[in-house]
Amino acid sequence: MPAWKSRRKVLLGITGGISAYKGPDLLRALMKAGCEVEVVLTEEAEHFVSPLVLSTLAGRRIWQQRDFLSGDRGWEIPHITLADWADVVLIAPCTAETMANAAAGRGKDLLGSLLLAARSPVVLFPAMNVNMLAHPATARNREILHEMGYILAEPDTGSLACGYEGKGRLPSVEAILDEMWRALCPDRRLEGRNVLVTAGPTREFIDPVRFIGNPSTGKMGWAMARSAWYRGASVTLVLGPVPPLDVHGFTVIPVVSAEEMKDEVLSRAESMDVIVKSAAVGDFRSASFSRDKIKRGDREELQIDLVQNPDIASLLGERKRPGQILIGFAAESSDLLENAVAKMKKKNLDFIVANDITAPDSGFAGDTNRVKILGKEGVSGEISGTKEDVAEDLWGRILDEAPLS
Numbered sequence: 001m002p003a004w005k006s007r008r009k010v011l012l013g014i015t016g017g018i019s020a021y022k023g024p025d026l027l028r029a030l031m032k033a034g035c036e037v038e039v040v041l042t043e044e045a046e047h048f049v050s051p052l053v054l055s056t057l058a059g060r061r062i063w064q065q066r067d068f069l070s071g072d073r074g075w076e077i078p079h080i081t082l083a084d085w086a087d088v089v090l091i092a093p094c095t096a097e098t099m100a101n102a103a104a105g106r107g108k109d110l111l112g113s114l115l116l117a118a119r120s121p122v123v124l125f126p127a128m129n130v131n132m133l134a135h136p137a138t139a140r141n142r143e144i145l146h147e148m149g150y151i152l153a154e155p156d157t158g159s160l161a162c163g164y165e166g167k168g169r170l171p172s173v174e175a176i177l178d179e180m181w182r183a184l185c186p187d188r189r190l191e192g193r194n195v196l197v198t199a200g201p202t203r204e205f206i207d208p209v210r211f212i213g214n215p216s217t218g219k220m221g222w223a224m225a226r227s228a229w230y231r232g233a234s235v236t237l238v239l240g241p242v243p244p245l246d247v248h249g250f251t252v253i254p255v256v257s258a259e260e261m262k263d264e265v266l267s268r269a270e271s272m273d274v275i276v277k278s279a280a281v282g283d284f285r286s287a288s289f290s291r292d293k294i295k296r297g298d299r300e301e302l303q304i305d306l307v308q309n310p311d312i313a314s315l316l317g318e319r320k321r322p323g324q325i326l327i328g329f330a331a332e333s334s335d336l337l338e339n340a341v342a343k344m345k346k347k348n349l350d351f352i353v354a355n356d357i358t359a360p361d362s363g364f365a366g367d368t369n370r371v372k373i374l375g376k377e378g379v380s381g382e383i384s385g386t387k388e389d390v391a392e393d394l395w396g397r398i399l400d401e402a403p404l405s
Contacts, residue, residue: 001034002392004186010035011086011118013111014054016044017093018161019127019170023049026092027057029173038082039063040111044095068110079113086120088184093127093170096138102150103141121183123151125176130166153179175248182230182249189399191232193273197225198265198312200240202258204285206304207294215364216280218242220329223391224276225250231395233274238264240279258282258309265312269319273404277313278329278353280364285309317348323405327398330354331363340374351375351398375401 010030014023023045030037039054039062046064055062063082067073083089091098091111098111102124107113115122124145132138133155142152153176156169171179199221203211222237222245229235229249237250238261255261258281269275284306294302313328320326328349330340333356340354355371357363361384362370370384373394380401383393 001386002389004184005181006034008035008184009085009087010037010180011040011082011089011114012037013040013042013089013091013094013114014045014049015042015091015093015095015098015111016047017095017127017170018048019093020045020048022170022173023092024053024057026173026176027054029177031058033177038085040082040114041065042098042109042111044097063110065110068113079107079110080117083114083117083119086118088120088180089115089118089122090125090176090180091115091122092125092176094124096126096128096132096135096141099124099126099138099141099145103144103148121151122149123153123179123183125153125170125179126155126168127170128155128168129160129162130164130168133168151179151183171248174246178226178246178248182232185230185232187230187396187399188232189404190228190274190395193233193404194236194271195225195228195233195274195276196236196238196265196268196272197221197228197276198238198240198261198279198281199225200242201280202240202261202282202309203256204258204282204309205289206286207290207292209293212282212285212306214280214282216240216242217365218245218279219365219367220369220387220391221276221278222247223387224278224394227388227391227395228274228276236268236272238279258285258312262310262312262315266315266319269316270321272324274325274327275316276327276329277316278327280331281312282309311347313343313347313349320348325350325398325402325404328352331357333358337372337374337379340372344374350402353394373397377401 014020043065101112102115107116155167156171157167158169160168200218201214201216203213205211225235225237235250238253253264287305287307326349330343332339336354336356340352344352352374353371355362361368369387369390372382373380380397383390
């Protein structure tokens with residue numbers, strides 16, 4: 001886990017929507033992530049989730065409306081002390097009423113006054129009926145809150161508790177945590193930038209059931225995409241066929257073959273500020289495709305003629321516009337630095353990230369990686385750890401050495 005994620009102080013506000021019942025799951029996830037959590041529960045939310053359940057999970061007494069101006073706890077001035085304490089404020093779910101009160105600057109209750117006093121990032125997770133969400137008053141309040149500096153996460157689309165289908169669901173716990181990390185990320189050098197990342201393998205089919213592929217799971221590319229998104233980037237992830245990944249916040253373009261990946265990448269390359277080529281693209285494909293399954297029959301051998309796939313990184317290097325940063329990855333089994341340097345020069349890359357796929361803590365499918373990053377000035381050093389740690393360190397070094405103009 002990156003250092004900036006460690007032991008963050010989170011104020012979790014739960015308001016009176018049906019999805020308040022997810023509050024205990026969210027609280028547990030925050031605590032599992034190493035966060036210290038204080039919970040503020042509105043009076044309306046108490047109809048949906050038990051204060052005792054939340055306080056038991058939190059291991060401390062939670063804050064309720066009765067604590068606001070009471071003789072028991074009012075002297076603690078909770079709306080000020082909690083606002084000063086928090087690194088980030090999450091309101092999940094955030095009802096239409098809560099949004100209206102925040103937009104109007106009302107401080108009639110504990111949560112409203114706390115929002116007025118907060119100086120740390122405030123992330124709101126609107127959750128309500130689809131028609132309530134689309135109402136002009138709600139739309140206007142969202143605009144006002146955005147102008148005031150609140151961060152408003154987009155609700156999910158699907159089945160709502162009221163029986164409707166549409167936009168208005170509280171996002172998953174994982175998505176809520178991702179939005180929180182994005183709000184807390186101290187490095188905003190990719191704010192407003194367009195970043196394209198390729199990830200995963202390609203599959204080059206020989207017949208309807210067989211293909212040439214590799215064991216890439218896309219985890220390293222996904223980590224690079226997520227770390228870029230944390231830094232404020234608008235991220236497009238061109239993703240080969242992999243097991244499901246949590247891709248909240250990205251535009252995901254699924255592809256299968258190297259040709260498909262090439263077409264999708266080149267069609268978007270011109271508008272990108274940074275392109276990260278971390279996919280394990282197959283170098284070769286079958287020269288012909290059999291529309292029928294190839295039968296074993298009595299044959300002892302099967303010969304397949306292979307032809308080269310397009311070199312996407314080289315094509316990007318040829319078209320690279322001024323100011324654009326192009327980052328490649330090199331998975332090698334021998335002569336790591338020599339091969340990486342040759343690839344970087346040949347493909348006109350600004351950086352190349354090289355890893356030895358034979359090392360036990362590096363390469364395909366694992367959760368850790370060990371890489372060397374090379375730039376125009378030479379080797380910047382070795383980075384190791386989880387793939388998230390590696391991605392965080394890579395972005396720091398890349399943006400230090402080649403700041404975006």
